[in-house]
Amino acid sequence: MLELTDLSVHYGTVAAVDSVSVTVAEGEIVAIIGPNGAGKTSTLRALSGLVRPSGGRVMFRGTDISRWRPHRIVALGLSHAPEGRRLFPQMTVLENLRMGAYRRRDRDAVARTLGEVLERFPRLAERRHQPAGTLSGGEQQMLTIGRALMSGPAMLILDEPSFGLAPLLVREIRAIVQSINRERGVAVLLVEQNARMALAVAGRAYVMETGRIVLSGSAAMLRESPHVKAAYLGG
Amino acid sequence: MEPSRGLSAPPGRALGAPIAGLALLAAGVVALPQLTRDSYYLDVATTILMNLALTMSLRLQVSTGQLNMAHISFMGIGAYASALLVTRVGISFWAALPIAAVVAALLAFPIGGLALRVTGPYYFLITFAFSEVVRLFFNNFFVDLFGGPSGLVGIPKPSALPWFGRALTFTTKLELYTLMAALLLVTAAVLVRLEHSRFGLVASAIRQGDLLAETLGVNVFRYKLTAYVVGSLVAGVAGAFFAHSHQVLHSSDFGLEPMVLLVVFTVIGGTGSVWGPVAGTVLMTIAGELLRELHHYESLVFGVVLILTMLWAPDGLVALPGKLARRRRVGVSLAP
Secondary structure (H helix, E strand, O other), X not given: OEEEEEEEEEEOOEEEEEEEEEEEOOOOEXXXXXXXXXXXXXXXXXXXXXXXXXXXXXXXXXEEOOOOOHHHHHHOOEEEOOOOOOOOOOOEHHHHHHHHOOOOOOHHHHHHHHHXXXXXXXXXXXXXXXXXXXXXXXXXXXXXXXXXXXOXXXXXXXXXXXXXXXXXXXXXXXXXXXXHHHHHOOEEEEEEOOHHHHXXXXXXXXXXXXXXXXXXXXXXXXXXXXXXXHHOOOO | OOHHHHHOOOOOOOOHHHHHHHHHHHHHXXXXXXXXXXXXXXXXXXXXXXXXXXXXXXXXXXXXXXXXXXXXXXXXXXXXXXXXXXXXXXXXXHHHHHHHHHHHHHHHHHHHHHHOOOOHHHHHHHHHHHHHHHHHHHHHOOHXXXXXXXXXXXXXXXXOEEEOOEEEOOOOHHHHHHHHHHHHHHHHHHHHHHHOOHHHHHHHHHHHOXXXXXXXXXXXXXXXXXXXXXXXXXXXXXXXXHHHHXXXXXXXXXXXXXXXXXXXXXXXXXXXXXXHHHHHHHHHHHHHHHXXXXXXXXXXXXXXXXXXXXXXXXXXXXXXXXXXXXXXXXXXXXXX
16 A cells, blocks of 8 residues: 655755655554664655655655655545644644644535544543643543544554554554454554554564664564564663 | 533634624625715725735735745736736636636646745745846846837726627726625635635644644645645736736836835734734735825834734734733633
């Protein structure tokens, strides 16, 4: 479904991403783990069109989207919340969700999706008229995921969904990601520093360090890998 | 935090608010000539209404995130276009007005299209440079057409309109006030409607995070260009009115100084709401008239007010009541 082939991203002469190849099949959950500054976010920015890759190719559903503008990529069914500003802080929860359905013209279908999202996140339903900026960290993360679902995506890209959250909330987010994947068949590409969470939820994973993929395989296999254990799972 | 408050309609986006605001504006506009027919007050009021069209349309552009320093140039383009259409081509003011507005909007396409490729300080500088180019063009080129440094004179007032067998004339101050009032109310209705539509929601999204909006599928550039062109159309209308009410045009009418005033009005009033520029323009114009005795110090006072606003009310005057109310509410809820 998604295929990155030898993708490179340069900022000036510095290579942030160096010949990275990643695939995600239909209905799969795939994780990219790695430390801060490994190039994970740059990879995402390249595949959602926010930066131009300096080399390589991004194929999504059989279309080469390597040089597309972001808004066209969304229209194709790839939903991505960038790092940094994830929400519109002065907009209410409902308005943020409505923005997520921006590309969809079918009002009835959007209303149905909105109902589903509010059902899935009761806390968002309670706070639907509250400005997003006043939500707690966990609620903001849920709103980010809920908004991504509003576009009715075929594939969801989640950038550090557990960042800054308490362990209990991380578990909740994990359960939500799994249920979205199971019930809707939405493929998920998860980028995480929290390797424990990522390897618990994903079927396969890639380990990225200093711009390159250094290791890949099934999550079960990576959990047993000495390198991953030492570097990411705390021995 | 009780859930009942979370479920109530948020202020500002409630359905009644835009209609109430427009009704209030219309009432004020209609009431003024009942209170006074003094030509000085009518002059000031007409200027306020014209500036309102300019600041409200400037705010439309700011609402997508960027300050267009060339806004006044599109007023100038509308003004010169309308004046020349009437004096040289010989068509009536009523035909020239829409054509002038369209000319301003058509020129806004390539200019906005070029300037909006950059953001932040570069956008500010490009639009400022463009406004100087336009001003110098009117001042130095085609002097026999634009009047050069001595200005374009002899522009007639708007011609009379047939109205159910009578002729509506536009020669007295009251009549010109009425014309500008009608133009402004139509403009305000369109801009307020736009603010409370999908366009307004998306514009606010772009303002709060343009990259995020882009990744949600918004063609940010197209929204910015639309705001630019619609804003320039309104500026063109204001320019045409200006040309035929003042009857004299000079390139400096569309220079940096009046542009800065528009920015001051808009920012002091607040760019977050469609009513911000209304509050800013009305209050600051009245303040300016009261400070007239001070001559050159007037702009000094404006500058100080601008600085104070940015320090203590960065969202402008219209955001103040809400802010104070929230502070009071928090104070009450914290009390034992």
